Amino acid sequence: MKFGILLLLVLALACALGSFIPQGHTLDWYLQNYTERQAALIYGLALDDVFHSVWFLVLAVILCCNLLLCNLLHLPGLLARWKQAGDPEKAPNAAACEAPNQAQPEQIFEKLHMPAPKRIEADGKTSLFSVKNRLGLWGAWVCHLGILLLVIGFTLGQTTTEEYTVYGVPGQTKPVGDTDYTLTIDDFGVEFSESGGVQQYTAQLTMRDTRTGEQQSDSAAVNAPGNLFGYRVYQNSTGTAAKLTVTMDGKLMQEEVVCVGDYTYVLQTPLMIYLDGYQEDYFEQRPGYAYSTYYMGQADQGGVQVDGDIALRYGSVEISFSEPQDYTLLQVKADHYAWLVLVGGVILLLGLFLAFYLPTRRVWAEQQSDGSWTVYGESRKGGALFAEQFREAAGLPDPRQTMSAPPEASGENNETESR
Amino acid sequence: MLQAENVLFTITILLYVAAMVFYFLFIAVKKESFAKIATLIQLVGLVLHTVALICRGIGAGRLPLTNQYEFATSFAWGLSLVSLIFLWRFKFPVLGAFAAPVIILIIGYAALQSREVRELMPSLRSSWLGIHVSTAIIAYGAFGVSFVLGFIFLMREKMQNSAFWDSHVPAREKLDVIGYRSVCLGLLFLSFTMITGAIWAEQAWGSYWSWDPKETWSLVTWLVYAIYLHMRLRRGWKGRAAAIFAVVGFICVIFTYIGVNTFLPGIHSYA
Ligand code: HEM
Numbered sequence: 001m002k003f004g005i006l007l008l009l010v011l012a013l014a015c016a017l018g019s020f021i022p023q024g025h026t027l028d029w030y031l032q033n034y035t036e037r038q039a040a041l042i043y044g045l046a047l048d049d050v051f052h053s054v055w056f057l058v059l060a061v062i063l064c065c066n067l068l069l070c071n072l073l074h075l076p077g078l079l080a081r082w083k084q085a086g087d088p089e090k091a092p093n094a095a096a097c098e099a100p101n102q103a104q105p106e107q108i109f110e111k112l113h114m115p116a117p118k119r120i121e122a123d124g125k126t127s128l129f130s131v132k133n134r135l136g137l138w139g140a141w142v143c144h145l146g147i148l149l150l151v152i153g154f155t156l157g158q159t160t161t162e163e164y165t166v167y168g169v170p171g172q173t174k175p176v177g178d179t180d181y182t183l184t185i186d187d188f189g190v191e192f193s194e195s196g197g198v199q200q201y202t203a204q205l206t207m208r209d210t211r212t213g214e215q216q217s218d219s220a221a222v223n224a225p226g227n228l229f230g231y232r233v234y235q236n237s238t239g240t241a242a243k244l245t246v247t248m249d250g251k252l253m254q255e256e257v258v259c260v261g262d263y264t265y266v267l268q269t270p271l272m273i274y275l276d277g278y279q280e281d282y283f284e285q286r287p288g289y290a291y292s293t294y295y296m297g298q299a300d301q302g303g304v305q306v307d308g309d310i311a312l313r314y315g316s317v318e319i320s321f322s323e324p325q326d327y328t329l330l331q332v333k334a335d336h337y338a339w340l341v342l343v344g345g346v347i348l349l350l351g352l353f354l355a356f357y358l359p360t361r362r363v364w365a366e367q368q369s370d371g372s373w374t375v376y377g378e379s380r381k382g383g384a385l386f387a388e389q390f391r392e393a394a395g396l397p398d399p400r401q402t403m404s405a406p407p408e409a410s411g412e413n414n415e416t417e418s419r
Numbered sequence: 420m421l422q423a424e425n426v427l428f429t430i431t432i433l434l435y436v437a438a439m440v441f442y443f444l445f446i447a448v449k450k451e452s453f454a455k456i457a458t459l460i461q462l463v464g465l466v467l468h469t470v471a472l473i474c475r476g477i478g479a480g481r482l483p484l485t486n487q488y489e490f491a492t493s494f495a496w497g498l499s500l501v502s503l504i505f506l507w508r509f510k511f512p513v514l515g516a517f518a519a520p521v522i523i524l525i526i527g528y529a530a531l532q533s534r535e536v537r538e539l540m541p542s543l544r545s546s547w548l549g550i551h552v553s554t555a556i557i558a559y560g561a562f563g564v565s566f567v568l569g570f571i572f573l574m575r576e577k578m579q580n581s582a583f584w585d586s587h588v589p590a591r592e593k594l595d596v597i598g599y600r601s602v603c604l605g606l607l608f609l610s611f612t613m614i615t616g617a618i619w620a621e622q623a624w625g626s627y628w629s630w631d632p633k634e635t636w637s638l639v640t641w642l643v644y645a646i647y648l649h650m651r652l653r654r655g656w657k658g659r660a661a662a663i664f665a666v667v668g669f670i671c672v673i674f675t676y677i678g679v680n681t682f683l684p685g686i687h688s689y690a
Contacts, residue, residue, distance in 0.1 A: 001649060001653045002653075004649065005646055005649050005650065005653075008642050008645055008646050008649070009642075009646060011642055012638075012639050012642040012643060012646070015635050015636075015638055015639045015642070016635075016636075016639050018630065018635060019632045019635040019636060019639075019679075023630070051630045154628065198540070198541060199541065200541050200544075201541060221541075222541040222542050222544075222623065223541065223542060223544060223545045223619075223622045223623050224622065225621075225622055225625070232621075232625070234624075234625035236625060331625045333625060333626075338621070338627065341617075341627065342614075342618075345610075345613075345614040345617070346614075348610060348614075349607070349610055349611060349614065352603075352606065352607045352610055353607060355603075356600075356603035356604070356606075356607055357603075357607075382596075383592065383595075383596045383599075384590070384592035384593040384595070384596045385593060385596045385597070385600075388593065
């Protein structure tokens with residue numbers, strides 16, 4: 001456990017470090033923002049990407065081993081304790097509370113909200129026994145199991161998740177990365193609220209398995225990802241696209257939808273065109289398309305084309321943009337272990353609940369030869385609180401009270417005064 | 420509705436201040452009746468605070484939990500609620516006296532924030548987000564109470580021979596257990612917050628955990644309180660050490676809540 005605590009501390013420090021040092025920059029960036037030695041240290045220890053570094057992974061693996069070992073080692077003891085807790089035969093614990101000379105022990109059980117006690121006659125002796133919240137014994141164990149599953153699921157997920165981006169406008173079909181699937185954007189719309197803000201982005205999608213021809217359709221909106229062939233499809237962002245038209249001597253050579261940020265080869269020319277941006281009311285209420293061109297890979301020229309005009313001519317080739325429309329950027333992802341993380345999380349919550357809110361308590365009473373009863377109580381978690389409740393239930397005086405401050409008041413619900 | 424919220428918010432602050440004054444009078448004059456009045460005022464404050472939040476919710480047409488102002492006022496609400504519950508459950512009004520200044524600090528911080536109602540971006544329209552933030556409020560409230568209890572514990576040590584402290588503040592062992600209880604409540608709800616947050620993030624951002632500074636710091640906070648529990652359990656770190664730990668833990672909470680937004684911006688930058 002000492003090692004476990006140390007591990008938690010190291011993890012906490014690593015996380016803090018990873019949040020203070022900006023992550024994922026280049027070496028140059030660190031050199032500019034830190035001294036040379038600091039930058040070397042950051043890079044050397046992978047502090048530029050703490051959460052994906054090997055040493056962080058090693059910490060996660062050690063944590064898993066530790067939790068697994070801890071749970072395995074504790075299992076026999078826990079089973080024994082579980083049995084013992086329900087066994088009236090087991091002798092009172094030394095730390096238990098004790099109330100001698102009681103006439104009506106049942107009342108104490110009741111006041112402590114214990115289940116009705118079992119009456120046991122053995123060796124000519126009568127005793128009462130009741131146990132509550134035995135399940136609570138499993139709290140820490142269940143909690144650790146939850147964390148274990150969660151960390152395993154998270155770590156496996158990090159290393160095996162498939163993730164692709166697909167973007168396009170309605171009608172387009174795109175490959176999904178290097179998989180055997182294609183994604184068709186059947187429709188894409190932006191809903192606005194009354195005040196003009198964006199309410200929702202929704203894409204209607206069809207995914208097709210090119211090996212079997214099987215198809216599945218679903219919609220993907222913000223906060224409501226689509227589910228297709230085991231992939232989750234997220235509506236990630238949106239932007240403007242426009243139709244690029246290339247003609248030569250008046251004849252249509254090329255027509256395709258390009259998105260802002262796309263580089264496109266212009267057929268029949270050595271040019272590549274880049275759509276920089278789009279403005280709705282650029283000139284006389286006509287939209288404008290900002291573009292730049294690249295000639296043999298070198299930036300060449302740029303400008304803004306007003307809707308209806310020609311962007312540029314290259315010999316007899318005419319290039320223009322028209323029909324602005326929204327494109328959607330989709331994230332297609334398969335995290336095969338996310339379910340494990342969720343299951344682990346739920347188990348963790350259950351464990352915490354068991355550990356904190358179902359504290360195991362045993363109360364038992366033994367009849368003495370003079371007919372009076374001695375009542376015992378034991379709570380694994382209650383500590384001073386349980387001891388106090390027990391005292392109150394049994395009508396015993398507060399030991400501190402009898403020694404020091406004069407009692408101002410007495411009675412069950414007068415803790416404030418009687419403290 | 421939003422105007423009503425404004426008025427109620429102001430009255431709430433005044434009531435909390437009044438409650439604090441009566442709590443302090445209770446400690447200064449040592450008269451129980453002041454404590455009763457203070458608790459009553461705090462309760463009325465909490466009710467009006469609740470109505471104010473509801474008004475804002477109706478006025479904005481959504482849960483009032485999405486920007487720094489809304490979260491700060493909800494945080495103060497959570498602390499006020501949890502402290503009243505603990506005060507009632509364990510019957511010691513001194514808790515109220517120490518919680519009141521913290522509540523006022525947080526609601527004062529809220530008062531400094533912009534109260535403008537802005538339209539939500541689509542990713543913030545999610546019922547998981549509602550659950551996420553509501554559980555965070557209870558978690559923060561509970562950690563706030565454990566902080567206050569830790570503080571009271573340390574004061575209790577200094578006030579060994581004060582008759583007032585002896586008669587009005589639980590013994591140290593009991594304070595310690597109450598503090599432990601509030602950490603348990605906080606940790607359970609913090610875990611809930613992180614899990615519901617992850618579910619929401621998966622739907623909204625396509626990734627359930629992205630090591631964004633706010634996420635990372637909630638994990639740090641979670642780890643710190645997990646360490647607290649284990650130190651208590653195995654190393655016998657009860658009493659004073661636990662009280663100090665509760666104070667340090669709450670510093671992490673505050674850093675997660677305010678510090679991260681100020682120093683370490685990320686996708687959580689709206690709240
Ligand atoms: C990763 C974060 C961890 C969390 C959130 C966690 C949570 C808990 C909780 C809630 C308890 C019960 C405490 C109580 O009831 O007061 C507990 C007990 C315990 N934990 Fe952990 N734990 C963690 C990691 C570990 C690790 C790494 C070890 C490694 C040795 C460990 C060993 C133990 C032991 C031995 C107990 C006592 C069990 C008992 O009383 O039956 N824990 N833990």
